[in-house]
Amino acid sequence: MIEPLVHAQSLVKRFGDFTAVDDVDFEVAPGEVFGFLGPNGAGKSSTMRMIGAVSPVTEGTLRVFGLDPKDHGAEIRGLIGVVPQENLLDMELTVSENLLIYGRYFDIPRATIRERMVELIEFAQLGEKVDAKVEDISGGMQRRLTIARSLINEPRLVLLDEPTTGLDPQARHVLWDRLYRLKQQGVTLILTTHYMDEAEQLCDRLVVMDHGKIVAEGSPRGLIRDYATRDVVELRFPVGVQETIVGTLEPLADRVEILPDRVLLYTTDGDATMRAVNAAGLDPETVVERRSTLEDVFLRLTGRSLID
Amino acid sequence: MATPGALRVLEHNIISYKRVWKGTVFSSFVNPVLFLAAMGLGLGTLVDAGGRAAALGTTSYLAFLAPGLMVATAMQMASFESAFPVMAGMKWRKTYHAALSTPLRSADLVAGHLVFVAFRLVMMAVVFAIVITAFGAVEFNRALLAILPAVLTGLAFAAPIAAFAGSLESDYGLSSMFRFVIVPMFLFSGTFFPIDQIPGWLQPLVYVVPLWHGVELTRSAALGTATALNPLIHIGVLVAVLVIGFVAAIRAFEKRLIK
Numbered sequence A: 001m002i003e004p005l006v007h008a009q010s011l012v013k014r015f016g017d018f019t020a021v022d023d024v025d026f027e028v029a030p031g032e033v034f035g036f037l038g039p040n041g042a043g044k045s046s047t048m049r050m051i052g053a054v055s056p057v058t059e060g061t062l063r064v065f066g067l068d069p070k071d072h073g074a075e076i077r078g079l080i081g082v083v084p085q086e087n088l089l090d091m092e093l094t095v096s097e098n099l100l101i102y103g104r105y106f107d108i109p110r111a112t113i114r115e116r117m118v119e120l121i122e123f124a125q126l127g128e129k130v131d132a133k134v135e136d137i138s139g140g141m142q143r144r145l146t147i148a149r150s151l152i153n154e155p156r157l158v159l160l161d162e163p164t165t166g167l168d169p170q171a172r173h174v175l176w177d178r179l180y181r182l183k184q185q186g187v188t189l190i191l192t193t194h195y196m197d198e199a200e201q202l203c204d205r206l207v208v209m210d211h212g213k214i215v216a217e218g219s220p221r222g223l224i225r226d227y228a229t230r231d232v233v234e235l236r237f238p239v240g241v242q243e244t245i246v247g248t249l250e251p252l253a254d255r256v257e258i259l260p261d262r263v264l265l266y267t268t269d270g271d272a273t274m275r276a277v278n279a280a281g282l283d284p285e286t287v288v289e290r291r292s293t294l295e296d297v298f299l300r301l302t303g304r305s306l307i308d
Numbered sequence B: 001m002a003t004p005g006a007l008r009v010l011e012h013n014i015i016s017y018k019r020v021w022k023g024t025v026f027s028s029f030v031n032p033v034l035f036l037a038a039m040g041l042g043l044g045t046l047v048d049a050g051g052r053a054a055a056l057g058t059t060s061y062l063a064f065l066a067p068g069l070m071v072a073t074a075m076q077m078a079s080f081e082s083a084f085p086v087m088a089g090m091k092w093r094k095t096y097h098a099a100l101s102t103p104l105r106s107a108d109l110v111a112g113h114l115v116f117v118a119f120r121l122v123m124m125a126v127v128f129a130i131v132i133t134a135f136g137a138v139e140f141n142r143a144l145l146a147i148l149p150a151v152l153t154g155l156a157f158a159a160p161i162a163a164f165a166g167s168l169e170s171d172y173g174l175s176s177m178f179r180f181v182i183v184p185m186f187l188f189s190g191t192f193f194p195i196d197q198i199p200g201w202l203q204p205l206v207y208v209v210p211l212w213h214g215v216e217l218t219r220s221a222a223l224g225t226a227t228a229l230n231p232l233i234h235i236g237v238l239v240a241v242l243v244i245g246f247v248a249a250i251r252a253f254e255k256r257l258i259k
């Protein structure tokens, strides 16, 4: 068996009396893209910061590259790349100066940093902005710079905390492409995200977190298969109507989820269910038929939607 | 061989400083010129004409003032350069948070910060030494010797203030510190007039004022006069404050940054 790159057992993080990460177990294999999916406050960043050896473990076991962060923090930090939730760039310095000072933190020789910088600037598509102050470049560029910066020490493991939050769809796709390239180079990625499409696109395997606990684990496809049906039919009714027809809807699908603003019918055959809705004489304001996503998995597991 | 963490942090500081260094050198030149002209020459003429220079233990008021002003300026600059950059690293620029996700530790951040302050102090003090020599207040080689105690005094402020600033949630506490601690020390530590002018019952207080120890050492180095106490005591007090401040700063940084 291949030695896992990250191994956590009964991992707990407490801030005072508050338990942010509550007894979680997971393993990340070399070369894998592993995701933490969960709503605000689920404990994703707290877990990432423990893996990154910046936040002490309260209880349980954690090994990164087989090392205990408690005793080998500096060593672990030297081996990994970190993209924190906040960029933490030096806004007063230029793009290239940021890469330089960060590389020097790892004690990489200046000449080596300059060589790598060429590739990283190209990777982050920041060629025209090398000498621009960071405060003058766009949010998406800052995010790409943060990702480029995390690669300055040529890490085999990169931790990405919400790599694309706040970016426009185009910038997100560019980033996904960059991350996919890293994966192809054999770099192991651990990322957190609120976006189920991001998790589905990027992750080989993921865990769903809620209130500090892992509520499910698997591949995106596997989770959808296990916790949802293939298709979903979303119906919206005029105010007040929804409550009166629950009984009519129940027999039409494998499972019916009533949300405040709409009804979700989980079914293996969306078309058939649509026909059945019409045949039952129901007259929804809007009808959407779609494939199940991780959002549905999350809803099923927690009774809440992922993005509030 | 690995570069010590403190020097890696220093490199960051130097790169940031490159953008502003000319302005800082200019002001470290203008500042003593203005003070020495107004007080050393202007006010000093009155003191000397009244035949009171002898009571100062020096040949002129200008000679009395110059080293005192040098060390007081070192204190002021070190305090400023410790308080606000630490606040920035913690809160405004958050450069410390980024640094701690690399192999660096809090102790490296504190040590690197203090080495940078020492570098700034030396630059300021060299300019100061040139200015006071040009004013004819002291001999140049003695002015250079005075740099050592002035820098030590500056660091004895920089370290505890790094600890203080590192533990503050907002910069509100910093302005109080300058108003109620730094400015009174600047004025009443034997910088502008000998402490025997202070009411007798208040005089023992100066023993706990680090700047007074620095003034004694720096004036002695610049003028060749005797210090109030054994110079080793003066040095010991400053070194003790520096070391305690350094340890306290590491604690404060760890408490704030490692969660």
Ligand SMILES: Nc1ncnc2c1ncn2[C@@H]1O[C@H](COP(=O)(O)OP(=O)(O)OP(=O)(O)O)[C@@H](O)[C@H]1O
Pocket (backbone or CB within 6 Å): A015, A018, A019, A020, A038, A039, A040, A041, A042, A043, A044, A045, A046, A047, A085, B259
């Ligand atoms: N330093 C801290 N002190 C106290 N509580 C904290 C601290 N850091 C995090 N928490 C709390 O721990 C819980 C988990 O926070 P965490 O940042 O890990 O969540 P998250 O899943 O990353 O959320 P988000 O999606 O909003 O980034 C939250 O309730 C948060 O308020």
Ligand SMILES: [Mg+2]
Pocket (backbone or CB within 6 Å): A044, A045, A046, A085, A161
């Ligand atoms: Mg987070």
